[in-house]
Amino acid sequence: MSDSIQADLDRPIWAALTTKQAHLGQGDALARRYHPDVAPFAALASETPAAYRTLRQLLRPHEQVVLQSAEPLGPVDGLQATYLGVIHQMIAPHREAGSTDDPEVIRLGNAEANEMLDLVQKTKPGPFGKRTCEMGNYIGIRDGGRLIAMAGERMRVDGYVEISAVCVDEEHRGKGLAGRLVKVLRREIEQRGETPFLHVFSDNISAIRLYERLGFQLRYTFHLNRIGHADPGSATVL
Incomplete structure (x- = not known):
């Protein structure tokens, strides 16, 4: 398995939304999300303040999306995070x-x-x-x-x-x-x-x-x- 494929599997939402399923989502080079009636998932190019600001702009009032992360998220300016649990990728x-x-x-x-x-x-x-x-x-x-x-x-x-x-x-x-x-x-x-x-x-x-x-x-x-x-x-x- 190549390093690039390993990276895709480590960040599957971002990889999907920037390649094979880009037509099912919206966003830019910092943050992307699926259209709301397709899936609730979103992803960041990297966990930076600028990326979180872009994600915030992609959200409608009272709307929520789901992020995967390698570690539990800390406080994010302008956003509220609710921890859902640990998931296994198999x-x-x-x-x-x-x-x-x-x-x-x-x-x-x-x-x-x-x-x-x-x-x-x-x-x-x-x-x-x-x-x-x-x-x-x-x-x-x-x-x-x-x-x-x-x-x-x-x-x-x-x-x-x-x-x-x-x-x-x-x-x-x-x-x-x-x-x-x-x-x-x-x-x-x-x-x-x-x-x-x-x-x-x-x-x-x-x-x-x-x-x-x-x-x-x-x-x-x-x-x-x-x-x-x-x-x-x-x-x-x-």
Whole structure:
């Protein structure tokens, strides 16, 4: 793995927003964010006062974004940070043999956006907006016509694709549906010559164990922070 790729994985939000997913975001050379209906994530070129000022200008009044950082954030002038916890970045370093065919797996897109949002609201796998499905390929499983499980691709950097939004309706858990969907996505990503990675909160032990069984390994540990205006009434929107 080259040093440049290592740097991309160490800063996946910034890398995605300045390359393969620049069209899904806004900002400049100091700070960038995804469009609000795509994802709540933002990133800085570096943690400087100028970059934080640019980020502040990108935020609407009362709006918040999420930053990854190597260390917990300290006080930031004009912004208020809420600590969300530690997340593990996991990667599947070894290619898995096998077919991507699963007769019950369906393709999801904008036409299914409302169904996907309904499932996310029930299962709470993490941030998901009206346009999140534009970030990559999304797949799911139905039961009696109802969407009961899904997973998809979120951040994309050179050579790497993030698997995200892995969720299963509570009534159908314990049947291996999440593992099946992750396997299909993983094999499709690998067949394109890319490597899958994902993020999971460090206290989500059941999910971490599932991903370990599927061949994912811990690569990096981040701190997650929610950022908003310290004084929403003084917000300036670019």
